[in-house]
Amino acid sequence: MADTPLDTDLIIIGGGPAGCAAARMAAGVGMRSILVEPDRLCRNLYRIPALNNVLGGHTNGPDLADAIVAELKGTELCRLELGRRVTELRADDDRVTVTVDTGARLTAPYAVVATGVGPLQPHDVTWITAPGSLSLPPLWEAEADDAQGRTLLVLGGDRPIGTLLRAHPATDTRLLVAYPAADAYKIEEIRDDPRVVLLPVDHLTLKAADGTPVSAEAMGQDGTRRTITADSAYLSIGNAPTAPLGDLTRTPDGYCPPTDQHPRVIVAGDLRSARFQRIMTALGSGSEAALHAYYAARDVPAKGSDHSGGIRATTYALGKGSR
Numbered sequence: 001m002a003d004t005p006l007d008t009d010l011i012i013i014g015g016g017p018a019g020c021a022a023a024r025m026a027a028g029v030g031m032r033s034i035l036v037e038p039d040r041l042c043r044n045l046y047r048i049p050a051l052n053n054v055l056g057g058h059t060n061g062p063d064l065a066d067a068i069v070a071e072l073k074g075t076e077l078c079r080l081e082l083g084r085r086v087t088e089l090r091a092d093d094d095r096v097t098v099t100v101d102t103g104a105r106l107t108a109p110y111a112v113v114a115t116g117v118g119p120l121q122p123h124d125v126t127w128i129t130a131p132g133s134l135s136l137p138p139l140w141e142a143e144a145d146d147a148q149g150r151t152l153l154v155l156g157g158d159r160p161i162g163t164l165l166r167a168h169p170a171t172d173t174r175l176l177v178a179y180p181a182a183d184a185y186k187i188e189e190i191r192d193d194p195r196v197v198l199l200p201v202d203h204l205t206l207k208a209a210d211g212t213p214v215s216a217e218a219m220g221q222d223g224t225r226r227t228i229t230a231d232s233a234y235l236s237i238g239n240a241p242t243a244p245l246g247d248l249t250r251t252p253d254g255y256c257p258p259t260d261q262h263p264r265v266i267v268a269g270d271l272r273s274a275r276f277q278r279i280m281t282a283l284g285s286g287s288e289a290a291l292h293a294y295y296a297a298r299d300v301p302a303k304g305s306d307h308s309g310g311i312r313a314t315t316y317a318l319g320k321g322s323r
Contacts, residue, residue, distance in 0.1 A: 006107045008032045008079070010293050011098050013086050013244060014114035015041040017279050018269025020072045021286030022112045027077040029294045034106055035078055036098065038085040041069045044116070045279070047140050049167030054279050060167070064279070089113065089246035091262035110293035113248065113256065114269040114286055117239035117277065122206060125237055127180045128155060130206040139164060139234040147173040153214055153230035155204065156237030157183035162190050171195070176230055178204050178218060199228065206233065241271050266292050 010026050012019045015037030026033045040046075045068075048061030058064035072078060081100065088099040089111065096111040119138040122130035139160045142152065149172055154161060157179035165175075178199040179187060190196045200221040207215040214233045218226050241254040248267075249260040255274065258267045268289040269282040276285070 004107070006095060006109060008034045008106070008108045009110075009297070010034075010290065011036070011096060011106055011108040011111040012114065013089070013098065013111060014116060014269065014271075015039075015043075015080075015082070016114060016116050016269060016282065017042065017045060017068065018114035018116070018282040018286035018289070019112065020068050021283045022114060022268060022290040023072055023078040024075060025287040025290035026294070027075045029291070031077065031290065031294055031297075033078045033290075034081060034108070035072075036081045036084050036086055036100060036106070038083065038101075040082065041065075041072060041080075044140075048163060049140075049144070050163050051279070052166070086115075086244040089244050089248060089265070091247040091264045096264050109297055110264050110266060112266045112268050112286070112289040112293065113243060113271060114267075114282075114289070115242045115244065116270040116282075118242045119235055120237050120240050121235070122155065122237075124240065125156075125180075127202065128204050128206065128237075134206065136233055136235045139236045142234055144168045144171055144173070147171065149173070150231040151176060151229075153178065153216065153228060153233040154236050155206075155233065156180075156235060157186040157190075158236040158238055159186065159189075160236050161187075161196070165190060165193055165195065176228060177236075178216070178228065181221060199226075204228075238274070239270070239277070243271055263296070 009031040010033040012022050012033050012035040015035055019035055020041060023033050023035050042065035045061045045065040051059055051061060051064060054064060085101045086098055087101055090097045095107050095109060098106045098111060121135055122128040123132060139154055151174040154175050154177045157177060161177060173195060175196045176199060177187065177196055178201050180201060187198060199218060201218045202221050203219045205217045207217060213229045213231055216228045218228055243256050247262055248256050250256055256267045256271050258272055261267055266289040268285040270277045
């Protein structure tokens with residue numbers, strides 16, 4: 001197998017901020033890469049209406065996404081495979097093999113896995129009861145114009161609520177935010193917004209989600225019951241990892257800690273941990289992942305600790321498949 005030519009220097013799985021940053025950094029040090037993405041580059045970033053925690057002066061997701069995509073499409077050393085989904089990842093002593101949905105296989109000495117996360121659904125959490133086939137859209141997919149003057153039931157207290165309100169300070173959309181005790185710390189930034197009604201619940205049963213209005217029965221954290229009605233329902237209950245099948249070590253909740261992976265597989269971006277789901281940390285970890293592959297390919301050992309939750313915390317024998 002060692003004599004079989006490899007397709008590229010680095011395979012990057014996922015075209016979000018982390019994957020794009022990995023491709024740019026790889027090109028910057030002279031490495032060829034193939035980036036595989038089933039959708040458009042920076043797809044989720046295009047749906048973020050307001051930003052307040054990134055460098056570069058970008059205040060909304062589409063502007064930042066346009067800048068990233070333009071740079072990546074002008075990166076000659078990166079080959080884009082868009083509209084292709086990775087179905088399997090295999091790591092051997094001397095290479096990584098990635099299979100895409102066409103059946104084609106790609107090989108490289110290293111792979112960066114930056115597939116990120118996708119929205120949880122009501123059946124994924126214990127505090128919501130809903131019809132088994134129900135699938136609700138995440139709040140960040142809500143169109144502000146369509147929501148104008150309407151009442152939305154938001155399940156969960158995650159950060160997209162504050163993002164939506166900051167992006168549209170003049171909207172008169174009313175948000176009924178039903179959240180469990182575990183989300184109490186998340187709702188501080190929206191607590192005083194007059195457009196928000198906070199509904200701390202122990203359990204919520206969604207009675208109707210098709211058609212209008214939406215209706216739910218809520219058991220409050222104080223033991224009281226109430227019926228909630230709204231024009232439509234959206235999710236803000238968090239995300240779940242979307243890693244491909246194959247040689248990835250996962251935690252019980254599906255995340256892929258970088259320090260637990262095969263030496264030839266480097267995890268970057270939101271897939272690492274729920275604690276690092278920020279655009280800036282995704283960009284940084286993607287760049288770090290490419291540099292890790294660059295130094296590893298040159299047999300420069302990684303030493304010391306990694307305080308960022310990033311690439312790898314141990315020294316290992318590179319190129320020999322050791323852990």
